Amino acid sequence: MKRMIRHYLAAVLAAAALLSAGLAAGAAPGVSECMDCHGDKTIEKTLPGGRTVSLYVDLQAYRSSVHGKGSCVTCHADATAPHEKLAKVSCGRCHGDADKSYAGSSHGKLRAKGVTDVPACYDCHGKHDIRKPKDPAARTFRLNIVATCLRCHMDRALEQKYDLPGQQVMIAYQQSVHGMASKKSGLTGSAVCVDCHGNHAILPGDEPRSATHRQKIPTMCGKCHPGILEKYEMSVHGKGMRAGIAESPVCTDCHGEHTISKVSDPNSPVFARNIPKTCSGCHENEAISTRYALPKKRFSSYMDSFHGIAVEYGMTKAANCSSCHGVHDILPSSDPASPVNKANLPKTCGKCHPNAGPNFAKGDVHVEVSPKKAMGVFAVRLFYTIFISALVVLFVLHVGLELYGRWNRRKENGPDGKEGQS
Amino acid sequence: MSRGDLAAVKVTRMSLLFRIQHLLLTVLLTVLAVTGFALMYHENSLAQWIIRLEGGVHNRGIVHRIAAVLLMANLVYHVFYMLFSREGKPELRQLFFTRRDFDDFLQSLRYNLGTAKEYPRFGKYGYKEKFQYWGASVGILLIGFTGFMLWAEEFSMVFFPKVVLDLALIVHGYQGLLGFVLLYLWHIYNVHLHPSVFPMNPSWITGKVSAEWLRREHPLEYEKLEEEGLL
16 A cells, blocks of 8 residues: 555656646647747748748638648657757658658659759648648649649649650640549549549559559549449450450540540540541551451451441441450450350441341351452452453454555545544 | 545434433443442452442442343333334344344455455444444343342342352353453444544444445445435
């Protein structure tokens, strides 16, 4: 019992000592004490360069911020009243994960090298007025993010200094289906910068860890378009991509990146009229066709067909590549599930031509005119070419002979000639 | 009659009905050629310009088909005209190829080479005209048949595999080219550029030729008309 009392007394004494020591050093100030100075709108400091920086803190904004219930010293631990220049605020003390991802990002790496053009936490989140991303007033709210990123990414000077993607890319995004959905229609479900690029861990797309690296694009788009991703994964393109074939197309190869627009937009690479051109980017490429043993002359044979000509002249009702081959779920024709598998052709043609039965679907659809692939068409064309050429030669010979005879007779008989001449 | 008189005398070579058919044929074949070749050579920039001029590939098709229907109507009329009309029946008789046409052809070659003394004596239609007529007829029938197959593609698909339609398309186009060559190298030469008619044989408009021209180029026809007292 005696021992317990002694311990208790010792503890009280120690606490009192600590308290008095603290008071003597100017104990941690409360928010109201800080506001004594920082509530003054005119308070400012002069930087070495002569520029002045306001030190005013909007209490109202702070109070309504996500940190508003705390106190100044939570972040500014070294603050006393009054004080000299404070140490840098470390958000990472509480937000360790975000700090770690930021440190690995392009922004963080440059910041660590002392480049101050790149954003620090507060450039995107704000300082005293930080709000939750769900808060419509937050800089990081979905509908505000684009403006936040574009503060730097629309800056010509920064663009040139750091070789950043040009302004036209940003403008393209703003005019894209995603940009318009958030900007014009106010939809929060539409993709904004961070949905594809990530937030703290932003890296250029050519780095394997980047969220926008080729290999990650299908999954990335699939976050919002899961149904499409599911089909894509089953397709020959999806399987190729998963097998590590970098030339296998991912979403952006057909749809574009920042420029993505609706299928119904005539400028979209997947607009009916533009699809043949888009597919031909790989399928008319000699190297790719050879490397993966793809059938050749698919584009030229299509463009020479009724379908191709009609589509080229804007009759979008006519079949384009995807009308027969499918879209996200494209399979090789050898696959029994492919709509262009021999067994499925009558059904596929039948979508537009109800009378095109199994009899019609015999033979090649893409007619590559060569003796091996389409002997009949080749032979008939050859016959006509020879026949017409021969006819032209004979006509010319006949005409020439007539003129020659006339000229001869005129020489013999004078200009009037003799009767019956022709 | 002296030569001068003969040059002044005009003889009917193409009747009004025949001229109407011919004029229709001229206009329709031109429309069909312009619209058809624009499609056949669609990658050519001139063809693309023509297609745009025609209001796109869809309207091009409509124009082509209207012309085709009119041509078929003209053809059907012509068949009836040639088979059953008082005016047409004798024309048809004179248009059949005979052994003599082949001899005439060889004789004209020899004549122009200088090994024959006389130029062949033609009736109303010589081998040139007959070749022109039957060539165009066969061509139009082939083009008409394949064209119908391609037009009624839903109908054709019931009966034919795709390769047949591919062939029909080739025949349609190349037969058109053949017809074009026949018209522009052979027919235009014979009725416009040939020294005896240059710059033009007027009969397609006026229906008449001079008796002198007939006597020189189609002496048998001339003699026949003379016998019948039609001069």
